[in-house]
Amino acid sequence: xxxxxxxxxxxxxxxxxxxxxxxxxxxxxxxxxxxxxxxxxxxxxxxxxxxxxxxxxxxxxxxxxxxxxxxxxxxxxxxxxxxxxxxxxxxxxxxxxxxxxxxxxxxxxxxxxxxxxxxxxxxxxxxxxxxxxxxxxxxxxxxxxxxxxxxxxxxxxxxxxxxxxxxxxxxxxxxxxxxxxxxxxxxxxxxxxxxxxxxxxxxxxxxxxxxxxxxxxxxxxxxxxxxxxxxxxxxxxxxxxxxxxxxxxxxxxxxxxxxxxxxxxxxxxxxxxxxxxxxxxxxxxxxxxxxxxxxxxxxxxxxxxxxxxxxxxxxxxxxxxxxxxxxxxxxxxxxxxxxxxxxxxxxxxxxxxxxxxxxxxxxxxxxxxxxxxxxxxxxxxxxxxxxxxxxxxxxxxx
Numbered sequence: 001x002x003x004x005x006x007x008x009x010x011x012x013x014x015x016x017x018x019x020x021x022x023x024x025x026x027x028x029x030x031x032x033x034x035x036x037x038x039x040x041x042x043x044x045x046x047x048x049x050x051x052x053x054x055x056x057x058x059x060x061x062x063x064x065x066x067x068x069x070x071x072x073x074x075x076x077x078x079x080x081x082x083x084x085x086x087x088x089x090x091x092x093x094x095x096x097x098x099x100x101x102x103x104x105x106x107x108x109x110x111x112x113x114x115x116x117x118x119x120x121x122x123x124x125x126x127x128x129x130x131x132x133x134x135x136x137x138x139x140x141x142x143x144x145x146x147x148x149x150x151x152x153x154x155x156x157x158x159x160x161x162x163x164x165x166x167x168x169x170x171x172x173x174x175x176x177x178x179x180x181x182x183x184x185x186x187x188x189x190x191x192x193x194x195x196x197x198x199x200x201x202x203x204x205x206x207x208x209x210x211x212x213x214x215x216x217x218x219x220x221x222x223x224x225x226x227x228x229x230x231x232x233x234x235x236x237x238x239x240x241x242x243x244x245x246x247x248x249x250x251x252x253x254x255x256x257x258x259x260x261x262x263x264x265x266x267x268x269x270x271x272x273x274x275x276x277x278x279x280x281x282x283x284x285x286x287x288x289x290x291x292x293x294x295x296x297x298x299x300x301x302x303x304x305x306x307x308x309x310x311x312x313x314x315x316x317x318x319x320x321x322x323x324x325x326x327x328x329x330x331x332x333x334x335x336x337x338x339x340x341x342x343x344x345x346x347x348x349x350x351x352x353x354x355x356x357x358x359x360x361x362x363x364x365x366x367x368x369x370x371x372x373x374x375x376x377x378x379x380x381x382x383x384x385x386x387x388x389x390x391x392x393x394x395x396x397x398x
Contacts, residue, residue: 097206143312144197194331330357
């Protein structure tokens with residue numbers, strides 16, 4: 001817990017004076033006492049009582065106490081302890097991305113002045129932590145939100161870069177290491193729901209982006225405005241998307257499509273009202289859709305899109321008792337934090353966005369059902385491979 005105490009104390013001081021953290025840690029002050037000097041006292045009487053309040057909050061939350069006298073050792077030793085504490089913070093899996101970003105900002109402030117304190121062991125620890133996080137990110141290539149992975153990563157890259165290069169911390173200390181109210185409750189987001197998967201993916205991406213940018217900083221590389229990823233690739237020749245006559249914008253209700261690869265099916269969106277459609281699974285670069293099209297009476301080889309849903313996360317399953325039935329999970333088309341319209345005025349998600357939909361498609365025979373299942377698996381693999389291809393440069397720092 002000493003790492004949390006030390007980090008908290010220093011970030012608190014930086015809130016009051018941006019330059020004080022460097023002055024205190026690296027001895028640039030003129031007339032100011034150094035923070036970690038054995039003769040040090042709190043830099044300003046006006047913040048002393050406020051700091052005591054935060055000490056009490058840390059004691060209540062973590063069961064430890066922290067006194068200014070704890071820093072009565074040499075500046076060099078304490079700088080090493082702080083750098084070591086920050087590096088080890090990034091190796092922990094039970095720390096929120098928000099807290100890690102605050103620690104990342106502080107590490108970036110200290111590294112230019114702490115060459116002797118930041119050693120090869122720290123570099124190796126960061127490398128291992130980054131490698132573990134990258135492996136977890138690769139698993140998301142086949143996750144529920146594969147189609148949004150690149151979008152979220154690019155958004156968080158820009159946010160993290162701004163936060164790391166800022167001259168002051170993003171938040172006040174009482175928001176950094178103390179519990180924060182969650183926007184979502186477990187009742188709203190049960191385990192296994194697409195929203196729970198989306199939250200976990202978002203948290204993982206934020207940590208990955210931070211660790212990647214810290215790695216680049218420690219290697220002396222400049223941070224680009226955009227993450228180093230490949231541009232979108234061309235659609236494969238004779239792929240289902242091209243055969244269907246769709247462009248990269250994808251299928252929308254009312255769009256005409258070719259049914260050359262479609263499989264006829266039946267589905268009831270309301271009890272007692274069964275509809276006949278042609279089913280298609282289509283991947284379009286790093287996105288994909290499930291399509292239900294209505295056959296045109298005068299143009300049997302073509303149909304009109306009536307319903308479209310995300311391909312990623314549909315989790316196809318053939319019914320154990322009815323081999324002509326195919327069960328699909330239908331998750332929302334966007335993540336809540338990317339679509340503010342899905343939030344209420346109080347920061348809570350609207351209840352209707354929390355439930356994953358379900359489709360049960362009935363096919364005319366077992367072979368048709370298996371064909372639709374295989375189509376979904378193949379298109380999902382195309383989607384996953386494209387996301388992996390585009391993010392490959394990001395996974396290789398060399």
